[in-house]
Amino acid sequence: xxxxxxxxxxxxxPGQSVTVSCTGTRSDIGAxxxxxxxxxxxxxxxxxxxxxxxxxxSGVPDRFSGSKSGNTASLTVSGLQADDEADYYCSSFAGxxxxxxGPGTKVTV
Amino acid sequence: VQLVESxxxxxxxxxxxxxxxxxxGFTFRFYWMAWLRQAPGKGPEWVANIKQDGSETFYGASMKxxxxxxxxxxKSSIYLQVNSLRDEDTAIYYCARAQLAGGYFDYxxxxxxxxxxx
Numbered sequence: 001x002x003x004x005x006x007x008x009x010x011x012x013x014p015g016q017s018v019t020v021s022c023t024g025t026r027s028d029i030g031a032x033x034x035x036x037x038x039x040x041x042x043x044x045x046x047x048x049x050x051x052x053x054x055x056x057x058s059g060v061p062d063r064f065s066g067s068k069s070g071n072t073a074s075l076t077v078s079g080l081q082a083d084d085e086a087d088y089y090c091s092s093f094a095g096x097x098x099x100x101x102g103p104g105t106k107v108t109v
Numbered sequence: 110v111q112l113v114e115s116x117x118x119x120x121x122x123x124x125x126x127x128x129x130x131x132x133x134g135f136t137f138r139f140y141w142m143a144w145l146r147q148a149p150g151k152g153p154e155w156v157a158n159i160k161q162d163g164s165e166t167f168y169g170a171s172m173k174x175x176x177x178x179x180x181x182x183x184k185s186s187i188y189l190q191v192n193s194l195r196d197e198d199t200a201i202y203y204c205a206r207a208q209l210a211g212g213y214f215d216y217x218x219x220x221x222x223x224x225x226x227x
Contacts, residue, residue: 089153091153
């Protein structure tokens with residue numbers, strides 16, 4: 001299974017919104033509502049921020065939201081804060097007990 | 110929830126390596142667990158999952174044959190045996206709690222660096 005596709009970078013000013021796309025195929029993102037997003041800060045534990053396309057784990061601010069249309073999922077971070085500057089990775093279940101990830105998007109605030 | 114990996118380091122090509130992950134803060138035996146890895150400059154890559162009682166294991170397509178995931182519920186730990194290490198196995202190896210019903214990994218460890226080099 002090929003990896004998912006993400007833009008290498010995205011940026012926004014404090015208080016603005018930024019949207020990160022994640023493109024797959026009809027065999028992964030298009031087939032399942034099992035898209036998740038992870039935030040990686042250097043030197044810290046990776047954090048789940050969105051699961052099952054739109055759901056937020058307890059403790060994740062509602063500034064983070066997820067969506068999906070066809071074979072493309074999106075993560076939107078609104079009201080950007082300095083601490084949102086990180087690498088964001090999307091992931092999708094791809095059938096046959098297989099999980100695939102994107103190459104990551106570096107969000108700069 | 111806390112997951113702490115260990116066992117990484119600088120290793121020669123061709124040698125085996127065993128990574129460990131100690132879990133705490135949740136009822137370990139109730140959850141699927143997983144190993145993932147991230148090579149330099151790349152996104153994470155799923156390595157393997159193991160069922161609550163260890164009776165089922167699944168591996169990424171490129172992992173089959175050289176990687177073996179196991180667990181010890183008495184020690185709240187999982188392990189990853191990697192045989193015949195190759196340069197391309199150089200990565201940070203993460204332990205994670207898996208939520209298979211939703212296809213995601215809800216808690217990760219800090220990771221352990223494995224560098225394969227002669």
